[in-house]
Amino acid sequence: MNGVLEGKTAVVTGAAKGIGRAVAEALSAAGAHVVAVDIDGDGAAATAAALASATAKQCDVRDEAAVGRLFDEVVAERSRVDVLVAAAGVARVGPLVGMSLADWHSVLSVDLDGVFLCATRAAAAMSTTGGGSIITIASIKAFGGSPAIGHYGAAKAGVVSLTKTLALEMRDHGIRANAICPGWIGTDMVFDRTAELESARRRHGRGDRPPAGSARRACRDRAAGGVPRLRSLVVLFRRHLRRRRWRHRVPGLTPIPSSPKGPPIWQPSTP
Template identity: 55%
Template sequence: MASRTPVLQGKIAIVTGGAQGLGAAVAAELDSEGALVVVADLNGDAAQATAESLSRGESAVCDVRDDAAVAKLVEDVVSRHGTLDIMVANAGIATITPFTEMDFDTWRSVLAVNLDGVFSTVRYAGRAMAASGGGSIITMASITGFAGSPLIAHYAAAKAGVISLTKTAAVELRGKGVRVNAICPGFIGTEMVLDRKAEFEQALGVDDFGAVIAQAQGRMGEVGDVAPLAAFLASERSRFSNGSTFVVDGGMTASLV
């Protein structure tokens, strides 16, 4: 049987927050489809280890809260490789606090990464891609951007902002051949979620957070449930999708009970 040509052969990609979790899985998926992937992360050692696990990986230290650092990340990749075809704005953090007890610094700390960081990432990638004739930008939003999300008001507000920014960026850039789409996962079993299991259980007053999630979405999601969608959105196969939100949540947001 003839083998399939990888859909991202020769493409140059950046994945922010690519050192672990969803970002690392997306980096591996883009790599398996032929892209050269720059794994950009706050954690340089982990980014390097992830990049070394790829067939054509590179790593970069980048804090997406630092607008100038994001500009430099994009500039360096374009000057090294001549282009940027794919940007996955994935870096994100979460903390757990009831809304009424959340202090302003806690609110700002999550907005700084999850919304301001995405603004810088999409803006610089959009500029570079518009100048070179096109590309695909993918934001890692969340279903929390659609619904009330107890204990993570800052996170959910940021994700709602990411969904809005994704649509506006898509509309502004569509004349330049740049598409911008958002992925909205449900609960996926990465460190972000699993490390906070006990905190969620205590704050929600439940015995087993995993059982709560299983009731809502069938089971805890896996990074492999999400990563192939990123490769699809990065490729020309999704050429008629722009400014869209793609939910991957095991049916959680489809159900009222």
């Protein structure tokens, strides 16, 4: 993994903890300069301080003006954006019937609107420098109903569709867009709501079983801060970086596989 992203600039939202922090670590291990972004500025700074090459930015992804300033600053400081990982997300627990519009928006404004704002601004920046990669963090909840977290599932389904559309619209600009859809991951956001999720599963007789206490122990805690390593997601993400599947043909270029597991080498197409 060392050097795969040497010289690249990667923006990671939700980088203060959980999946976002694990992804920031994986990108840093691959050689990228990481811009750690979070609404928790101190948390973002702590993540950046733990990485080889990183800067921290405080940003509320729900705020269109703030997101615009974020990418303007990154381009001004680093000249380009090569990778965006939109990992900022929240979850609430509650049935759809009786849910207020404010509660509905409290999840979708971060999990869907925030992804839209960051992905479109990143795509605009990438289109001027030859392309890049946009990775969104969706969920298996995008593909089926789940009691008590319907607003979360709806947001993640929107993220999957948004990502597919972005891949089609931006392929001629050399920009790839892919969604990662993990299952239960041992983060504080999940474990803080385990009892509520288990109660909803029993009450409705369906839904996935949230991870038990052993799942928390399975996540190797970091010595500093007790942040889970999230091994399974890091492995998945590293595979994504290593293979970098180019699903859309780049105009004027032909892929030549460099190795069975390596990324393709692109050369000018023969007329």
